[in-house]
Amino acid sequence: MKFRVTLFFLLYTFSSFAQTAIYQAFEADSAAEPRGGMPYLTTFLQSNLRKPIAAEAQGIGGRVVVTGIVEPDGRISDVKVVNAFRPDYDREAVRVFALFNAWKPGYKGGKPVRQYVNIPVTFKPNPPFIYENGARVSYFDGADKLIADSSKAQFKQTVPIDSLGIPSGDIVLYKARGKAWKEETRMPLIRKENGVRGASGKSGYLIGYQNGIIQWNGLLVTVDDKGAILRQTYFQDGKRSGTELVYHPTGLVAEKTEEFDDRYVTTSWYTNGQIRQIQSSAKQKINVPTPPDHVLTYWEDTGRQMVKDGAGRAVYQTRTPLPTDTTKFVAFVEEGQYENGFKEGVWKGRYADDSYSYEEQYDKGICQTGKARQADGTVLAYKEVQKQPEFKGGMPALGQFLASNLRYPADAQRARVQGRVFITFVINTDGSIVDAMVLKGVGYGADEEALRVVKSMSGRWHPGYLRGKPVRVKYNLPINFTLQ
Template identity: 55%
Template sequence: MRYLALFFLIGCSSLLFAQQTPYQLFEVDSVAEPRGGQAYFNVFLQTNLRKPIQAEALGIGGRVMLTGVVETDGSVSDIKVLTSLRPDCDREAIRVLSLFKAWKPASKGGKPVRQIVNMPIVFKANEPFTYISGNRISYFDNADKLITDSTQAAFRQVIPLDTNGLPSDDIVLYRLRGKSWKVERRLPFVREKYESGSKLKQRTYRIGYQDAERLWQGMTFSLTSDGRLLEQTYYEHGRPKGPRITYYPNGLVAEKSDEADTKRMITAWYTTGQIKLVREIDSSAPLGTRNPERLSAYWDSTGNQQVRDGNGLAVFRETVRSYADTTKQTSFIEQGTYQNRLKQGVWIGRYADGSYFYEEIYDKGICQKGKARTIGKDTVQYSVPEQLPEFRGGMPALGQFLSQNLHYPPAAQRAKVQGRVFISFVINKEGEVEDVEVLKGIGFGTDEEAVRVVKASSGRWVPGAQRGQNIKVKYNLPINFSLQ
């Protein structure tokens, strides 16, 4: 009996091994493929790929050929390098491919099976640059033209970058005077506390560079306290301009937006790496105007494309905190039709536990009317789903209020201090000001005066609203101090 049992175990073990052996491409009935299609998978790869700083400095381009096994759960295992580019690029290629867990597995005999895939990961070539001892060094002539011959340079710029290519210290511009380099000017490196919108409990920071007015310039990055990248945004004179990327905690890109003429093009992905949506916003429209966003394409989490070329019935799902029991979470399901990229007709949203419901009617992307009901409360009617807080009388009235109530501190006048104090505060449901905080100050009493005048504006605000209900909204306001 023991021999029979042993034979049975060996037989089962052999059968299990045979079932787990991955198939080659030509051995399956339908091959493994990325959900959302190959084109968007390529976009995923290029968006998430971060060329190592040493390879970027050399301008290296080329490809790493990887092999791996697409599992039946959509992930890729046993990733190995078939053709190497260089060790740091190989490691990055493996990292990015392992992030994508949205494969439609191969099938054989009507069942999902494991399949071997070979995947080229392409690193695009770039203009090489000098990178020495953690510093990117550039040379310029007297006309501020970038040159490669250091012997003909009038200026030398030094940008400290860490091993991840992130800024780590001041940018310093040197000018050649005689035979030696003298500091011409510097752009200060700044690391400050930052609320990135992440739901992580860790403290987050923003790093980057600021000009003489303490306005952000160039690419800035937000990081967790343990160094994980959460967001990167390009700034011009303190205003977001150009590309912006947000990341999931695992390092995968969650959303990328780019400026294109007067439009902001936005692409988003699920946590598996599968494409989620493509939409656009008119970035030239004034803040707070009824400016509908336009959705070109949308996929559900299983890879089913619900909106194609701006048309289709979309069903959005997310996890939210229940109104019935704030200690619990529930699903928020919204659905409606897109026509020519705009919401059209009836849209309905509801919490799965029944604690919240709304219904809205749209015409060419503009909400005509809506109603919402929260458990334990009356149904509310509205025409604007989301309303930002507004100073009573609008921006002209706010400007007049500040000019009449802001006092230049004597200490700042004596020191001839000028600039902007950036204040953060909350406008509560009654239009009152709460939680006033100085984000960026210039000292000499100006910070305290900016806080005082913002507090004095309490009660003069129309509160923000969401689907007919007043809500708390965080607001940032620059207070300008300028000597006449």
């Protein structure tokens, strides 16, 4: 009896060892590889790498080689550094590579097996800059031209940033006074609620800088109620500029939008690192209809490619807040066909609980007709998926209304005050105006007058619509006060 028990134990131990065998790529019948191929893994790595600020300030580039084990289910485990470069780069390379869990496993004898993979992670060099006492420092001559020699500078600017390059304090501009620097102007760091409440019930924040007319300038960061980064966007005088990143809660990039001359190109990923979609969107132009988005490729989270070269069928699944209770979420499924990159034919969408659904007919990406079934069974017909609020009579009528009703305050006239007053308000579903307030004013009674005129517009607006249903829309309106 003792012999039999010992024999069973030996067999069990041998079986366990066989199951955990790890193969090298050359030992597998077919080697593990990233879903979609190495180019998509490289794109993932470069999109997610956050260059440590100390290395970025020095402009240092380099390469770290990491290793990991691709598991039979496509996950990566046991990520380590094989060839190190410097400790901060090594840590970042391990962090990012461990986020990629979208592998085709290696196979041996017709079965998926555990396999080692070695991947180089490249940190690209960049123009160096001065980083002192937790701030990026720049020097300028009398013509506001950036210069490297501080001894010849007329101005010095400091931009406080943390180890990840996130704004952490006021931007201060100093002017040279002999051998000393005297503060000239200061742009305070803005931290304001973004209105999106997290699981804690508290709101997240927008962190960045605004210029004199309340336009965002430079890097704007959105964080959740726990301080995790949700979005990074660059602005130039209130307009989005450069690259925008949107993050999953895990810290993995969910979307990367790059700006080109006439369009934006957005690449998105699932939470496991699997590439999801690549699409391009035309930039909006004044008084010119914006062409529909152009979808180039689309994958399921399993790695199965559904749309290739703009052709195929896509099924999108997202979580959306319920209209009746925004603290609760429901799965929203949309599906349809793409041809030449545009929606074509019938597209359908529905909540998982069947409380809402729609069906739309498309031609070359443009909605021709649509109908949406509401929770109460009501069916709404429409031709435009989204329709912005509009002043009755259009922009000419809005301009005429302001010209006829706006009065220049006497105090402002006497003080020769001119400028723009920015008013924000919400256009309700019945065209009325609520929550009107001054975002940026010029004083001397002009702010109060602008607010009075905006409130007097209540009921003069056509509301915004989403799939045939009127919705509340926030609207910002600049009102000019100019002396003749």
